Amino acid sequence: MSPWVRSVRAALGRAYPRLVGSNRDRAWLFYDTVLPLLGSVALVYVYRSLGAPDHLVAYAIMGGAAMAFWMNVLWSMAAQFYWDKMAGNLELYMVVPCGLVPILLGMSLGGAVATLLRAGLIVAAGSLLFGVSLPVRDLGLFLAVFAVALVALYGLGVTFASAFLLWGREAWHTANLFMEPVFLLSGFYFPVRALGFWTAAAASLIPLTLALDALRQLMFGPLHPAFLPVHVELWLLVGLAAAFALAARASLRRMEHLARREGRLSLRF
Amino acid sequence: MRTAWRTLRTAFWLGWQVESNWTDPLLFALYQVVRPLGGLLILLFMVRAAAGPAAGPALGFLVVGTAFWPAVVAGMQGMAWAVVGDREHWRTLRYVYTAPVSFRAYLVGRALALVASASAAVAVTLLFGWAVLGVPLRLELGELPYFLCAWATGVTGVLALGLATAAGVLCVSGEAWRMPEAVGAALYLVSGALFPVTVLPEPLRQVASALPVSWWLEALRRVWLPENSPQSFPWASDLQVLATLAVLVAAFAACGLLAFGLSERRARQLGILDRETGF
Numbered sequence: 001m002s003p004w005v006r007s008v009r010a011a012l013g014r015a016y017p018r019l020v021g022s023n024r025d026r027a028w029l030f031y032d033t034v035l036p037l038l039g040s041v042a043l044v045y046v047y048r049s050l051g052a053p054d055h056l057v058a059y060a061i062m063g064g065a066a067m068a069f070w071m072n073v074l075w076s077m078a079a080q081f082y083w084d085k086m087a088g089n090l091e092l093y094m095v096v097p098c099g100l101v102p103i104l105l106g107m108s109l110g111g112a113v114a115t116l117l118r119a120g121l122i123v124a125a126g127s128l129l130f131g132v133s134l135p136v137r138d139l140g141l142f143l144a145v146f147a148v149a150l151v152a153l154y155g156l157g158v159t160f161a162s163a164f165l166l167w168g169r170e171a172w173h174t175a176n177l178f179m180e181p182v183f184l185l186s187g188f189y190f191p192v193r194a195l196g197f198w199t200a201a202a203a204s205l206i207p208l209t210l211a212l213d214a215l216r217q218l219m220f221g222p223l224h225p226a227f228l229p230v231h232v233e234l235w236l237l238v239g240l241a242a243a244f245a246l247a248a249r250a251s252l253r254r255m256e257h258l259a260r261r262e263g264r265l266s267l268r269f
Numbered sequence: 270m271r272t273a274w275r276t277l278r279t280a281f282w283l284g285w286q287v288e289s290n291w292t293d294p295l296l297f298a299l300y301q302v303v304r305p306l307g308g309l310l311i312l313l314f315m316v317r318a319a320a321g322p323a324a325g326p327a328l329g330f331l332v333v334g335t336a337f338w339p340a341v342v343a344g345m346q347g348m349a350w351a352v353v354g355d356r357e358h359w360r361t362l363r364y365v366y367t368a369p370v371s372f373r374a375y376l377v378g379r380a381l382a383l384v385a386s387a388s389a390a391v392a393v394t395l396l397f398g399w400a401v402l403g404v405p406l407r408l409e410l411g412e413l414p415y416f417l418c419a420w421a422t423g424v425t426g427v428l429a430l431g432l433a434t435a436a437g438v439l440c441v442s443g444e445a446w447r448m449p450e451a452v453g454a455a456l457y458l459v460s461g462a463l464f465p466v467t468v469l470p471e472p473l474r475q476v477a478s479a480l481p482v483s484w485w486l487e488a489l490r491r492v493w494l495p496e497n498s499p500q501s502f503p504w505a506s507d508l509q510v511l512a513t514l515a516v517l518v519a520a521f522a523a524c525g526l527l528a529f530g531l532s533e534r535r536a537r538q539l540g541i542l543d544r545e546t547g548f
Binding site for chain 2: 027031034035038039041042043045046047048049050051052056059060086170173176177179180181183184187188189190191194195
């Protein structure tokens with residue numbers, strides 16, 4: 001079997017439990033959808049209590065969908081090797097002939113598609129509950145931004161995964177640390193331009209920052225205070241996707257080597 | 270009683286170690302305050318997006334709610350997490366459970382360790398709100414007894430909620446990790462942590478009125494904020510708020526203990542008390 005075929009099969013094999021297994025257990029679907037939705041609903045009520053216009057309410061709902069993707073990337077990509085270490089799977093991954101990259105690709109593919117379903121449910125439920133419409137002005141560009149953002153986001157997840165490979169108990173806390181600060185810097189619930197140009201520019205290293213800003217421009221037009229023009233943000237996202245792909249590959253090799261040398265691959269606590 | 274107190278103290282120490290000794294103290298302190306401050310800043314930018322720079326009294330409401338919320342999460346989720354963590358992660362539940370100590374006291378000690386670690390976040394968030402955001406926070410000497418009484422009663426209420434959640438976790442295996450989070454998220458929505466419960470639709474407002482957390486946050490706001498601030502229960506006097514909180518806490522404590530006892534017995538009957546799911 002050629003290495004390419006083996007890699008593709010390994011990736012599809014790793015994507016399977018994410019695509020099928022995660023939907024087989026209805027409780028997972030419930031928690032993955034309802035938890036971000038509850039947070040968003042709370043923030044919608046904050047906007048409502050302040051008499052905010054409808055497009056800000058839509059921001060909170062979109063923030064819930066973005067949160068589902070970020071949590072998937074953080075807990076099921078970045079920290080996944082930590083879980084695998086705990087369950088004893090990591091040693092198995094290390095000895096399989098395909099290597100770690102196809103396994104991570106499979107995780108990304110399965111995670112992205114499964115989370116897409118959950119994010120769709122969050123947006124649908126949120127907009128139905130609060131009667132908010134989410135118009136899309138340029139569907140082609142909208143889909144392009146969304147697709148490229150997903151590639152960049154999961155590229156970041158793979159890069160993180162290699163860093164988490166070294167960590168034991170601190171992996172859990174580190175993942176926790178990337179929650180609210182990222183929601184803040186990426187402008188999950190408000191226009192990122194409010195942070196100021198340079199802070200927003202630095203926060204653009206997280207693909208969701210540019211993606212949310214571009215998608216909001218395509219949905220709300222002049223109502224949304226844009227950070228950068230949509231086309232610029234799209235090209236920046238393409239750059240981020242490429243950079244994270246390269247960084248992930250290099251970082252994975254380096255961290256795997258370090259983890260083997262320092263004997264941390266099976267270090268659980 | 271002495272054994273229970275010793276168990277509680279030891280569990281508190283253990284909980285503190287589990288929470289804090291994964292890194293150096295400075296990084297731990299930073300870790301404790303970064304998330305709540307991040308949450309507060311999100312709300313600040315949301316308020317500015319909706320109401321402009323002059324946010325008014327709404328900001329004070331948010332600051333106090335955000336400041337004290339980590340204590341709610343720590344107390345409620347801490348107890349349930351102690352069960353799940355000991356069972357699934359550390360795999361020590363069977364040894365703790367069979368030791369000649371009070372299991373309830375052990376769980377209370379573990380949860381109180383988290384409440385203590387959340388206190389730094391409470392203090393820093395209040396300080397940030399007052400010094401940086403200019404929220405007119407105050408704690409007058411005359412109101413100190415009210416505050417201490419509300420704080421102690423509220424923490425008891427949060428522990429009672431934690432006991433009820435832990436009761437559920439004892440009989441659930443696969444999704445036990447998510448249950449405390451779900452309860453926390455639901456409370457975040459209905460307890461008036463971020464907005465007055467008067468904003469909620471009527472059925473949710475009724476739920477909020479029956480929760481000790483809503484009254485606890487209301488009592489704390491009455492101490493820390495000026496009188497013209499928004500309130501969740503504007504019709505109630507300060508004493509009524511405290512009395513309602515006490516009654517609800519007593520009811521939740523009784524229900525929590527009952528639920529935990531029933532759940533513990535059922536888990537033992539089914540032999541699932543220490544069942545691991547290979548997370």
